Amino acid sequence: MAEFSTPTTEQQFAENFAQLKPVMNRTEALYESSRCLFCFDAPCIKACPSGIDIPQFIRQINSGNDTGAARTIYEANYFGNACGKVCPTEVLCEGACVYNLQEVKPIEIGRLQSFATTKVIKSGEKLFGPGADNGKKVAVIGAGPAGISAACELRSLGYGVDVFEAKAQPSGLTVYGVAPYKITNEETLAEMTYLQAQFGYNVHFNSAISSREELEKLEDKYDAIFLGIGLGKTNELGLPGEDKINCTGAVEFIAELRQHHHEVAVGRKVIVLGGGNTAMDAASESSRLGAENVILAYRRAKVEMGAYEFEYDLAKGVGVKGLFNVAPVEITGNGYVSGVKFIRTETKDGRVQEIAGSEFIEPCDMVIKATGQAKQTEFLSLIPGLKLDGKGRIMADAHTGQTSNPKYFASGDAWNGGAEVVNAAAEAKLTARGIHAYLSK
Amino acid sequence: MPDLSINFAGIKSPNPFWLASAPPTNSGYQVMKAFDAGWGGAVWKTLGVPVVNVSSRYGGVNYRDKRLVGFNNIELISDRPLSHNLREIEEVKKRFPNHAVIASLMVQSRQEWHDIVRASEDAGADGLELNFGCPHGMCERGMGSAVGQEPKVLQMIVEWVMEVARKPVIVKLTPNISDITEPALAARRGGADAISLINTIQSIVGVDLDRFAPYPIVDGKGTNGGYCGPAVKPIALNMVKNCAQHPDVRLPISGIGGIENWRDAVEHILLGASSVQVCTAVMHFGFGIIREMTSGLEQYMVEKGFNTINDMVGKALPNVLHWEDLNMKYKVTANINEDKCIGCQLCYTACEDGAHQAIKLNAGTRVPEIIEENCVGCNLCSLVCPVEQCITMEQTDSGTQHLTWKERTEAGDIPTKFEDEQAGGRHHWVPEPSAALGKERYKTLPGKARIISGETVAPAEA
Numbered sequence: 001m002a003e004f005s006t007p008t009t010e011q012q013f014a015e016n017f018a019q020l021k022p023v024m025n026r027t028e029a030l031y032e033s034s035r036c037l038f039c040f041d042a043p044c045i046k047a048c049p050s051g052i053d054i055p056q057f058i059r060q061i062n063s064g065n066d067t068g069a070a071r072t073i074y075e076a077n078y079f080g081n082a083c084g085k086v087c088p089t090e091v092l093c094e095g096a097c098v099y100n101l102q103e104v105k106p107i108e109i110g111r112l113q114s115f116a117t118t119k120v121i122k123s124g125e126k127l128f129g130p131g132a133d134n135g136k137k138v139a140v141i142g143a144g145p146a147g148i149s150a151a152c153e154l155r156s157l158g159y160g161v162d163v164f165e166a167k168a169q170p171s172g173l174t175v176y177g178v179a180p181y182k183i184t185n186e187e188t189l190a191e192m193t194y195l196q197a198q199f200g201y202n203v204h205f206n207s208a209i210s211s212r213e214e215l216e217k218l219e220d221k222y223d224a225i226f227l228g229i230g231l232g233k234t235n236e237l238g239l240p241g242e243d244k245i246n247c248t249g250a251v252e253f254i255a256e257l258r259q260h261h262h263e264v265a266v267g268r269k270v271i272v273l274g275g276g277n278t279a280m281d282a283a284s285e286s287s288r289l290g291a292e293n294v295i296l297a298y299r300r301a302k303v304e305m306g307a308y309e310f311e312y313d314l315a316k317g318v319g320v321k322g323l324f325n326v327a328p329v330e331i332t333g334n335g336y337v338s339g340v341k342f343i344r345t346e347t348k349d350g351r352v353q354e355i356a357g358s359e360f361i362e363p364c365d366m367v368i369k370a371t372g373q374a375k376q377t378e379f380l381s382l383i384p385g386l387k388l389d390g391k392g393r394i395m396a397d398a399h400t401g402q403t404s405n406p407k408y409f410a411s412g413d414a415w416n417g418g419a420e421v422v423n424a425a426a427e428a429k430l431t432a433r434g435i436h437a438y439l440s441k
Numbered sequence: 442m443p444d445l446s447i448n449f450a451g452i453k454s455p456n457p458f459w460l461a462s463a464p465p466t467n468s469g470y471q472v473m474k475a476f477d478a479g480w481g482g483a484v485w486k487t488l489g490v491p492v493v494n495v496s497s498r499y500g501g502v503n504y505r506d507k508r509l510v511g512f513n514n515i516e517l518i519s520d521r522p523l524s525h526n527l528r529e530i531e532e533v534k535k536r537f538p539n540h541a542v543i544a545s546l547m548v549q550s551r552q553e554w555h556d557i558v559r560a561s562e563d564a565g566a567d568g569l570e571l572n573f574g575c576p577h578g579m580c581e582r583g584m585g586s587a588v589g590q591e592p593k594v595l596q597m598i599v600e601w602v603m604e605v606a607r608k609p610v611i612v613k614l615t616p617n618i619s620d621i622t623e624p625a626l627a628a629r630r631g632g633a634d635a636i637s638l639i640n641t642i643q644s645i646v647g648v649d650l651d652r653f654a655p656y657p658i659v660d661g662k663g664t665n666g667g668y669c670g671p672a673v674k675p676i677a678l679n680m681v682k683n684c685a686q687h688p689d690v691r692l693p694i695s696g697i698g699g700i701e702n703w704r705d706a707v708e709h710i711l712l713g714a715s716s717v718q719v720c721t722a723v724m725h726f727g728f729g730i731i732r733e734m735t736s737g738l739e740q741y742m743v744e745k746g747f748n749t750i751n752d753m754v755g756k757a758l759p760n761v762l763h764w765e766d767l768n769m770k771y772k773v774t775a776n777i778n779e780d781k782c783i784g785c786q787l788c789y790t791a792c793e794d795g796a797h798q799a800i801k802l803n804a805g806t807r808v809p810e811i812i813e814e815n816c817v818g819c820n821l822c823s824l825v826c827p828v829e830q831c832i833t834m835e836q837t838d839s840g841t842q843h844l845t846w847k848e849r850t851e852a853g854d855i856p857t858k859f860e861d862e863q864a865g866g867r868h869h870w871v872p873e874p875s876a877a878l879g880k881e882r883y884k885t886l887p888g889k890a891r892i893i894s895g896e897t898v899a900p901a902e903a
Contacts, residue, residue: 030505030506037785037787037827038787039784039785039786039787040786040787040789040790041786043784043807098784098785098807099783101783101784102783102827102828
């Protein structure tokens with residue numbers, strides 16, 4: 001039985017995809033902020049990749065200084081509002097809250113963070129501005145969390161910044177790749193508008209940089225180039241039948257969902273391949289789109305899944321079933337997907353081994369592959385001297401973000417191989433300072 | 442089952458919980474509703490020449506998420522005609538003959554006092570409470586706390602009242618005075634049967650940051666009001682104790698101030714009160730809180746083996762001494778239960794910044810460590826610790842020695858010079874002032890945590 005009826009209107013979509021971390025009202029924020037102990041050298045700060053002074057902003061909320069709280073957050077992380085909503089707070093700040101050790105509910109840091117930032121975004125009150133023009137210019141490729149964070153920080157240091165974005169909207173995965181029940185498009189884009197209004201960087205949309213000529217132009221015109229390009233399309237599995245209609249990549253499926261909401265169709269019986277957080281999102285989203293059966297198929301055991309436990313619980317909570325120790329061998333069907341042929345597996349000495357003769361077909365009418373994203377190695381090969389590691393990740397200095405081509409700097413998924421929004425935001429800030437150090441020499 | 446009933450200076454009541462003279466006792470309707478809910482008595486909102494009030498009248502002190510930890514008002518005595526109040530007192534007494542109805546009174550001349558005392562008694566009041574406490578509005582007219590602050594005037598008015606009173610007379614004292622026992626003694630000299638305390642404390646509970654005016658705001662302006670609520674209990678308890686301990690006061694005490702539950706009431710009783718009066722808690726939560734109060738008091742009495750309220754009255758008084766009589770040889774030091782510690786390190790900062798630098802942090806653990814030789818046993822760490830029984834103060838002296846300041850004084854063994862060798866802090870360890878610079882405050886900086894800590898930003902493993 002499907003738990004959700006297929007949404008046919010924007011309102012039904014909003015109901016099915018109700019926000020997991022809705023923005024608090026003042027009373028809620030007051031009560032929750034009252035509980036913060038104001039720990040010394042607080043573990044929550046250390047658990048935050050962007051190092052937000054969490055006890056400080058919580059205390060500011062408690063004393064009615066919401067604007068000050070927003071300032072504290074944005075000083076450390078330009079994606080303050082988005083991170084409050086999309087961060088895996090359960091394993092980051094909230095996971096580190098000392099209340100956990102007393103078996104008391106940890107402080108809802110993420111929601112408090114969004115409370116303060118939402119308020120300031122709505123008010124439009126500017127907290128920051130660009131630094132005095134230093135005459136130098138930086139090109140930023142990619143308007144995702146890394147690119148926009150770098151743009152903000154560079155502007156505050158006085159650089160002229162042009163951001164080149166292949167898509168039509170800014171914020172990258174935050175608007176194209178995060179599950180809709182974590183953040184809405186409106187919230188994401190409002191934060192982007194708010195940042196741009198303060199820092200005044202230029203964003204060129206629908207402006208993919210994809211050729212050597214385009215790169216050369218940037219190299220001529222700009223003093224440094226920031227690569228915030230993220231990852232590419234969903235990995236091909238190389239299975240027979242992968243080209244069938246209704247066999248799609250999770251990244252593409254989610255991007256479609258984020259842009260077209262209830263207009264996106266989903267099968268009645270959906271099989272999601274993978275065991276990571278994106279697989280959990282895709283499965284959960286299929287269910288919320290009204291699929292009658294959603295199966296999450298993973299080639300190892302449940303405990304070996306890469307996804308956070310709470311993400312799996314979330315999917316289970318909306319009726320997703322798990323199918324473990326199975327590897328897909330073929331997508332069956334005649335033109336359209338009709339099922340997935342699996343073979344059972346077992347893990348021996350850490351390696352997945354197939355059990356001969358155990359094949360079976362699980363019928364379905366849609367397959368979503370959440371089996372990782374490809375690296376943009378072809379594009380990166382256009383940059384002279386740029387070194388990649390064995391996994392296709394850009395190699396760059398951990399502190400400055402500088403790559404083996406001194407004019408190029410990198411942060412975010414293209415460098416870290418795929419992490420959270422907060423990682424990209426934090427890294428980009430450091431890298432912007434790295435660029436500043438390099439150009440100030 | 443323990444007996445909760447009391448006989449307070451001749452006023453009988455089924456339990457010691459009375460409503461204090463205030464808005465909750467403004468009408469017969471309210472008093473009957475309260476008695477119906479379980480209250481033992483009510484001190485009627487002060488009768489006198491009716492007044493005219495302003496709006497607004499109440500101001501609140503909120504602390505973090507708690508509303509009305511403190512409360513104040515600029516309301517005056519009853520603004521209802523005396524005849525209405527008296528008729529309702531009569532009606533209440535008819536329906537509740539065994540409950541205590543006490544008329545609170547405030548007038549000016551001797552004749553007025555005589556008249557109102559007689560009228561109240563005729564209406565059936567079981568006792569009279571003279572309001573010498575109101576700290577706002579009425580005192581400017583020469584009444585309320587203006588009387589309570591002048592022992593001679595207070596005594597004279599009590600004498601006027603005693604000329605005609607046939608029912609027990611309680612004198613309600615103002616805390617807006619340096620020594621509460623002075624008006625208490627004046628009340629005794631005047632012939633009063635009992636005292637009640639405290640009335641409200643002169644206060645400004647807050648200032649509106651936008652309108653630049655104190656709360657409560659009346660047409661953009663404000664005035665000082667009378668402070669009450671949970672926040673005033675410590676002040677009330679001390680004053681109740683002072684009156685209860687004074688060898689010459691020797692009057693029954695009705696304890697008032699910050700009573701919201703049975704524990705607050707028991708504290709007042711253990712320090713010498715034999716009835717208690719409640720107002721703010723009822724204004725906040727309604728008459729229904731009486732159920733928890735009586736049930737809690739009853740349970741406490743069962744557990745402690747008290748049969749009557751009288752068994753409990755003043756039980757804590759023998760243990761309230763003057764500072765000079767405390768044992769200076771008694772020593773406690775803090776002890777952290779490592780298993781219970783959640784690593785918030787509030788004790789560390791409290792001791793480091795707010796006390797005696799006797800707690801240190803160790804690498805590899807968030808559990809702080811007590812530096813026993815530096816610990817003066819002040820208690821601060823255990824007070825800030827958010828975990829029950831995690832930091833306890835353990836006795837570390839032999840328990841055999843006893844020496845008080847008074848004894849040392851008598852033996853001539855106290856510091857008398859500015860640079861005295863015998864000064865208590867002379868041999869205490871304190872860090873060098875210069876060691877204060879560059880401390881842990883800078884350990885974690887917003888947005889810079891990873892740079893400062895020197896950790897490298899390694900790519901996440903895919």
